[in-house]
Amino acid sequence: MSAPDQPVRTTVVWCPDWPVVAAGVPPDEPGAVVHANRVVAASRAARRSGVVRGQRRREAQSRCPELAVHELDPARDARAFEPVVAAVERITPFIEITRPGTCAVATRGPSRYHGGDAALMALVESTVAEVLGDRGEVRVGTADGPFAAGIAARRREPAERLVPPGGSPAFLAPLPVALLDRPELVDVFERLGLRTLGRVAGLPRADVLARFGPEGGAVHRLAAGLDERSPDTRPVPPSIEVATELDPPVERVDQAAFVAKSLADELHDRLGAMGLACSLLLIRAETEHGEVLERRWRHEGTLAAGAIADRVRWQLDGWLSGSAASRPTGGLDRLVLAPEEVRAASGRQLGFWGGQSAEGERAQRALARVEAMLGPEAVQVPEWRGGRDPAAQVVLVPAAAVDLDGPRPATDPSWVTAPWPGRLPSPSPATVLSSAPIAAEVVDASGRSVGVGGRGLPTAPPVRVGIGRPGRPDRPPEWHDVVAWAGPWPVEERWWDTEAHRRRARLQVVTADGAARLLVLEAGRWSVEAVYD
Amino acid sequence: MAVTDPAPDPLARLRALDERVRPVTLAERQVLPVAEALRPLFPGGGLRRGSVVAVGPDGAGAATSLALAAVAEASGQGSWVAVVGLPTLGLVAAAELGVALDRLAVVATPGRGRWADVVAALVDAVDLVVLGPARVRPGDARRLAARARERGAVLLPVGMAWPEAPDLTLTAEGGRWEGIGEGHGHLRARRVRIGASGRRDAARPRSTEVWLPAEDGGLAPVTHPTVRALRPVATDVP
Numbered sequence: 001m002s003a004p005d006q007p008v009r010t011t012v013v014w015c016p017d018w019p020v021v022a023a024g025v026p027p028d029e030p031g032a033v034v035h036a037n038r039v040v041a042a043s044r045a046a047r048r049s050g051v052v053r054g055q056r057r058r059e060a061q062s063r064c065p066e067l068a069v070h071e072l073d074p075a076r077d078a079r080a081f082e083p084v085v086a087a088v089e090r091i092t093p094f095i096e097i098t099r100p101g102t103c104a105v106a107t108r109g110p111s112r113y114h115g116g117d118a119a120l121m122a123l124v125e126s127t128v129a130e131v132l133g134d135r136g137e138v139r140v141g142t143a144d145g146p147f148a149a150g151i152a153a154r155r156r157e158p159a160e161r162l163v164p165p166g167g168s169p170a171f172l173a174p175l176p177v178a179l180l181d182r183p184e185l186v187d188v189f190e191r192l193g194l195r196t197l198g199r200v201a202g203l204p205r206a207d208v209l210a211r212f213g214p215e216g217g218a219v220h221r222l223a224a225g226l227d228e229r230s231p232d233t234r235p236v237p238p239s240i241e242v243a244t245e246l247d248p249p250v251e252r253v254d255q256a257a258f259v260a261k262s263l264a265d266e267l268h269d270r271l272g273a274m275g276l277a278c279s280l281l282l283i284r285a286e287t288e289h290g291e292v293l294e295r296r297w298r299h300e301g302t303l304a305a306g307a308i309a310d311r312v313r314w315q316l317d318g319w320l321s322g323s324a325a326s327r328p329t330g331g332l333d334r335l336v337l338a339p340e341e342v343r344a345a346s347g348r349q350l351g352f353w354g355g356q357s358a359e360g361e362r363a364q365r366a367l368a369r370v371e372a373m374l375g376p377e378a379v380q381v382p383e384w385r386g387g388r389d390p391a392a393q394v395v396l397v398p399a400a401a402v403d404l405d406g407p408r409p410a411t412d413p414s415w416v417t418a419p420w421p422g423r424l425p426s427p428s429p430a431t432v433l434s435s436a437p438i439a440a441e442v443v444d445a446s447g448r449s450v451g452v453g454g455r456g457l458p459t460a461p462p463v464r465v466g467i468g469r470p471g472r473p474d475r476p477p478e479w480h481d482v483v484a485w486a487g488p489w490p491v492e493e494r495w496w497d498t499e500a501h502r503r504r505a506r507l508q509v510v511t512a513d514g515a516a517r518l519l520v521l522e523a524g525r526w527s528v529e530a531v532y533d
Numbered sequence: 534m535a536v537t538d539p540a541p542d543p544l545a546r547l548r549a550l551d552e553r554v555r556p557v558t559l560a561e562r563q564v565l566p567v568a569e570a571l572r573p574l575f576p577g578g579g580l581r582r583g584s585v586v587a588v589g590p591d592g593a594g595a596a597t598s599l600a601l602a603a604v605a606e607a608s609g610q611g612s613w614v615a616v617v618g619l620p621t622l623g624l625v626a627a628a629e630l631g632v633a634l635d636r637l638a639v640v641a642t643p644g645r646g647r648w649a650d651v652v653a654a655l656v657d658a659v660d661l662v663v664l665g666p667a668r669v670r671p672g673d674a675r676r677l678a679a680r681a682r683e684r685g686a687v688l689l690p691v692g693m694a695w696p697e698a699p700d701l702t703l704t705a706e707g708g709r710w711e712g713i714g715e716g717h718g719h720l721r722a723r724r725v726r727i728g729a730s731g732r733r734d735a736a737r738p739r740s741t742e743v744w745l746p747a748e749d750g751g752l753a754p755v756t757h758p759t760v761r762a763l764r765p766v767a768t769d770v771p
Contacts, residue, residue, distance in 0.1 A: 362657075363638070370651050370655065379639075380641070382627075390623060425719055426750040427626065428623055430597035430601060432622070435620065461716055486717060514593060514594065516710055516723070532720060533623075
């Protein structure tokens, strides 16, 4: 058994600004990828113009007007990374993907085979560069342990990217603490005057643990160049892998992703029952013709069920939509998830400071069961969109497409910031028939149909309203006397677009039976859009 | 020398027995909160967990709003609401009445034969299950009610006849809209009388007048003046 302190010598392959490369922006053209209105990655040309990660989109665009802006799409990033991983796989099979754009390889075996670390690095670099062409660059770094290797890969000087064995502590010592990528802890370190990793490593370990807790302990090991396989990794329980046979074989990614989600839930629940969570996962997909795609996915923390399902989807997406040479010839008939490294699960804070509560988890599981019974489109959750119709202001989206765990700003009315003039005032109707409006007739005192003139005024006051009978269009409508009415609220939408141009006018009508309805006139025909039920 | 208690008097013994027999669950766990204006209608002061509360069908045509108003308070305080088989649900009205949209799930009408399974799956985990009109077999209704009792969920069939006598039935009568005139104003608020009757301790019918919807879209008791002096709309309804 190797000493637990000895870090595994690792080579990290890093493709800088991967989201931008995946979006198809060449490095010498300004381009950026944004998420939630903030820049996540920028091309080299964009960075030279002053675009920085974390900036607001508007600010980035003001610094660089020709900036091509793309939305963050993790699936696209993973799909585009698949050929790179396949290329590295030809050199050595033991690859761990950290995230699209970065993967890590254990060096010992391949290095001996190819004649040394430097030779291996050159080989990997040239292989990946061949795959990427001039779409993006690649950097390779080698050191003891993935943390040091990742930092080595980011060094500007190629000579600095190879850290000799045992040289990690010396390599890391002068580097700034910001590289630890833990903003709060880094902030505290800097304010305490510990600006370099060497100074953090120089502190007594017991004191760091006492002051900062287990996270501080982990960071202390990293700074000292020791193995970051933190002491809380546990042995993997035998026969913990979950597998499912897909019969008939599945060819579409979304079907496979649906199955993967339930498989991921099963694995997560099984591990959770033992108090474990997965930090390195092997995903294996087999086709009916015997082709196999295996990938290892590593996470800095632990993988939640949703994260596992995402990675399966990315992997299958990359494989099934890859080039003709690498695409499988048959459908997927087996999917296996095998955890290779597990950690003690930290447990979930049950709704103490917001976030997921036990009831929310149960509700989610029930919704998943209903989705399994009726299909993923059958369960929907509301989101504010904004609009003028009662049906358009809040829409339903499939629950499977929404992360019910995370914050959901779209469920708050403040999400809609645009004013939408022409909207009906509240209260809103409780029964909305927009998807199946009931035909109606509105007549004035002389029996003529009431219209709405160009100025937005009705041609005559409505006196009677005839409500059609749904499902029996041949029967005459039910007539009611109008007791009160208000409106019309005329709306002309998209007058500039000949196809999407709509002119409608709405009327609120209270009939003698006490019912209040919202009637809408379009192209000379009235219908009941909503009932104030 | 054994020390024996003096024979305790019967009252003390009864008190001790009461302590031992009292149910362990807290009272507030058995009842889900309900808007203050509607509280007088509910025997326990709220929606009793495990009960079936039928809403409508009624003459004032306020069944959907009433059902939403009944679950709004509990929803705002953290319970999940699932709505099954009500494709015409007005979501903006739900939000205005106080239903928390981030804890609302809408399930499309299940196909033949699956309705009972779907509702059963939801009853297992969700506190409030609102059921849109559907044909329910008596056996299914009994099983679902039993499951709801076991799990502590509340079933709210809206606008349909529940085969078994529900624990509580809410109806709305005599809705009078205010704020709208002959070609002016707009629908501002509706004054409606909500009646409740049911089984056991809800057997005595109660009723209360509320604004549903009130001027801001929510529910309010009638003591609050919400609308300036505009003549209420005269309808055939007494």
